Amino acid sequence: MTDDADKPVFHFTPQRNWMNDPNGLVYLDGVYHLFFQYNPDGNDWGNMSWGHATSTDLLSWAEQSLALPYTQDEQIFSGSIVVDHDNTTGFGQDGVVPLVAIYTRVTSNAVQAQALAFSLDRGMTWQKYHANPVLDRNSSAFRDPKVFRAADRHGRERWVMVAVEAEQRMLLVYSSHDLIMWAYESTFGPFGDEGVVWECPDLFALNLNGDPSHPRWVLVLSTNKVPDHDSAAFSFTGHFDGHVFVADDAETWRPLDYGRDFYAAVSFANTPDACRIILGWANNWQYAADAPTYPWRGAMTLPRQLELTETGITQNLPAVTEEALPAEPSQTYQADHLEGPVIFDAGRHYRFRLTCTLDDAAEVSVGLLSGAGMPAAVLHYAAGTHTLSFERTRSGRNEFHPRFAEVSSVRLPSSSSPSPSSSPQSLSQSLSHRLELDIFVDGCIIEVFANRGADTLTMQAFSAPDAREIVLSADGRAPIRARVELYDLTQITVANSRMLMLENVAGPPSE
Structure with a gap:
């Protein structure tokens, strides 16, 4: 147990209990949404659910009500959220654009499969899809779906999912027109060090030197050694044609961060100007369970906007965050x-x-x-x-x-x-x-x-x-x-309360 002098004020932490990976990062109607792996019952890992926090500047956060709670039959592991602008799922009603969460459900028999939930009130409440799961390989380590829009070889846009077979060190690519029916596309891996699991993939395009005529694709992967549980996050550049990712050099793992406490980094969907902003979990699986904090355990990193140059990826604070910091x-x-x-x-x-x-x-x-x-x-x-x-x-x-x-x-x-x-x-x-x-x-x-x-x-x-x-x-x-x-930065206070309601921030839902 420690004094609260350890608790951050401008890095998000829950008021209490265990938190790990960021999930479902999405921007909608002027608000950034952070969902996260959360134990509502204690400050150790377990009872995995999705917590929820919101911010307008990625610096001051308001903790919201539990988004997706675990049940006796299902734990809610990591995943992503998309804004279904075209209502491809049919979940939208009365012109309201749905938010759709694609998450890993873990059932009592330890099978990991991909499932859906949707929200019609900007992420404040959620309803699970009645026919879950939507993608099941009968696997105990098929997890962490990241979903985005990408064109196929004929220029036709559809949904693409990247997920991992964690213990086999494989990235699997699927496609769908409605987020419900999925078709297998390709596999990336296995390669690299054995004795690790792959987790929390993300795949996105970055323009080289900001030039839209020179897009490159970046794959982000987090790895966790077993049994030592020493974890880190890495990136690869390469090419993606909507079906297959090919790395420039699959044997060169470039760390996203050279410290020991940066993991599970994923990016926000639907951001203004399509800027690529990531958040990570500021911890390491090797000692996360022993960190001397109470009643909270776990914090997120600062947001980082990624840009690509000839020498690699640069990471700096997004403009919206810099503007919220003191100028003098x-x-x-x-x-x-x-x-x-x-x-x-x-x-x-x-x-x-x-x-x-x-x-x-x-x-x-x-x-x-x-x-x-x-x-x-x-x-x-x-x-x-x-x-x-x-x-x-x-x-x-x-x-x-x-x-x-x-x-x-x-x-x-x-x-x-x-x-x-x-x-x-x-x-x-x-x-x-x-x-x-x-x-x-x-x-x-x-x-x-x-x-x-x-x-x-x-x-x-x-x-x-x-x-x-x-x-x-x-x-x-x-x-x-x-x-x-x-x-x-003492006065930048994380708004860890449920008093900041979304209707006071962003007006009525998108239509």
Whole structure:
């Protein structure tokens, strides 16, 4: 049991009980809907149901009533939601466009099959399809359907589902004209490491460098090792013709995030301007059940808008989220020769933006959630190797699991160019490297966006309730020019109540 100092305020967490994968992410009538794996009866995994939360900016969330509760005969595993604009299912009534949930039902005999439910009041209440399941392989590991619209080889649009045979490491592709009758299309896999299960697939197009004439397809997969249960999320680029996905390089698994606590990431459907926004579960199956929080357990990551360049996927906050954040920093700091340590009284909910120019021999560290000089987490960058590491081994509360106190790292691409807002005359010619870190600390959740989202790290860190300092320091062997902007995010409050009703946000249902 911990003090609520660990609880985030701008990352969604339920008021109480267990939460894991995000499900059914969808945008409708000005509101983002987050459904999620939820245990309504306790803060351990079990009794899987769909919880529900809503937001207009992906930052402040209102927890709504339980959407799809488990029953004695059925648990509700992961899935997706689509807006059935053309009423292909026939579920719509009186011109109201239905939301349709496609989820994995798990029956008492452990069979996993795909089922439907629909809502005619913008996701507030749900009715299950009377002839469930709609797709059944008589399998104990066929799950996590993600459904979207895509054209076939003849240009005809229809529904496409990607789901996994988790233990066989296979992605299955199906198509349908009405979400009820499904036809098999193809299989992707198996390949990669054995001893893992595949989960939570997503498949979508991204325009290379934002150019609509150069679309590429991206497959997102989460993997969970067995029996160690060490989990992570990965991406592949490739081609999809509406029937078959072909990866550019099926043997190269590119992490979506280089921290230990990023899993089950999937994207929102029906977003404005077709932007691709994902959310993940900020946890790891290896120790999620032991995390020292009560009565809640589990948090979501910040939203991330994905863009594709020649060097890979970048992840940054969507514009709607950036606009909800403070525009002016509460503290600033600048040094032509950083030595340190420089200490900032930051609290436990903040944004810390660090820009450094440094040479090959320089190293810089940022201690987070520090109390009495002992940070619960340390970010360290070595310019000579371009390595950014995240360490949570020295202090903080890490005894609850033997594998929690480990180090994660990523080798950042070399960056020597000043940002457009910097004056070249202000940069010493001897400082050949540039590092930009955008760090969000929210209770026990830390997210790091490096070099404008080229790489990210998400980690949890559990500290003493009064650990509220940031410690910025350098090794002193080489000059480092540094600029800091600190933003207080304490006032961004997650609206964890059921008082924010949808009719007060978005008006009448879509027609």
